[in-house]
Amino acid sequence: MRDAQAYASPEVDANNTSRSFLKLFAVVAVAFLAVVVSGLGITGSYTEIWDGGYPYVACEFTFHDTDGNPVSGVQLEVIRESGVVRHHWPIDDFYIGRVPVSDKNGKLIFHCCGHSYGGTCHTYFHVIKIGDCGAPEYTCNFLHNGKLVASVPFNDLAFAPESQSTRQGRTVRIPTPEQVYGGAAIPAVDDLPEVTREFKIVTRSIIVQNSEGHVTRL
Known part of the structure; x- marks a missing residue:
């Protein structure tokens, strides 16, 4: 045992x-x-308060038909991400009473005179981002005879690579925010204050198709 x-x-x-x-x-x-x-939880979640801004940029679009003839009368319309028309910001010479239009040579020019933006961005687990985490989004639409013929995100123009742009000093006349939002009539262009700066020049050439419903998206 x-x-x-x-x-x-x-x-x-x-x-x-x-x-x-x-x-x-x-x-x-x-x-x-x-x-x-x-x-x-500690290293993957954090909050960032950041600042950014649009540069001084001049956008020069040329519109022509399929035969190479210039198309006049193409109008600019700036739309914010929500789909609402946005006047004066970030395009300074697009406001109520003034809409950039292509001339007899098919050229349409508009300017952004450097605007600041920023926000607070919350990041979770290095991946999920909530809040204002990047540049605001605007779309430049181009209409001819009331029909949309071309569309391009403004950020693609403002932040175009240097290889796609040149630089040039120029003077433009634009209204101040007080003149735009003050409620009174905005003065004529010749009576507006001048802004002289070096602009980044971004050019685009757009073919306006005759077929209905065809929209050029850049």
Whole structure:
């Protein structure tokens, strides 16, 4: 009997050792996961308050038909992300009472005289972003005889690579924010204050298709 008990004891001890090892492994694993999750919560979630801005940019569009003839009368319309028309910002010479229109040579020119923006961006787990996390989005639509013929995101123009633009000093006349939003009639162009700066010149050439419903998107 004593020999049997002596033989059984090591087997019982081995089982207890195995169970203890598994419990210890489980505790370590849980602790490790807790540290990882806590680390993600701390390092992966943060808030950034940032500032940015549009440069001084002059956009020069040329419109012509499929035969190469210039198309006059193409009008600019600036739309914000919500779909509402946005006057004066970021395009300074697009406001109520003044709409840039292509001339007899098919050329349409409009300007952005450098506007600041910024916001607060919340980032979670390095991936999820909530809030104002980038430049505002505006779309430049071009209409001819009331029909949309071309569309281009303004940010693609404002931040066009240097290889797609040149620089030029020029003077433009634009209304001040007080003149735009003050409620009174905006003075004639010749009576507006002058702005002289070096502008980034961005050019685009657009073919106005005769087929109804065809819109050029850049």
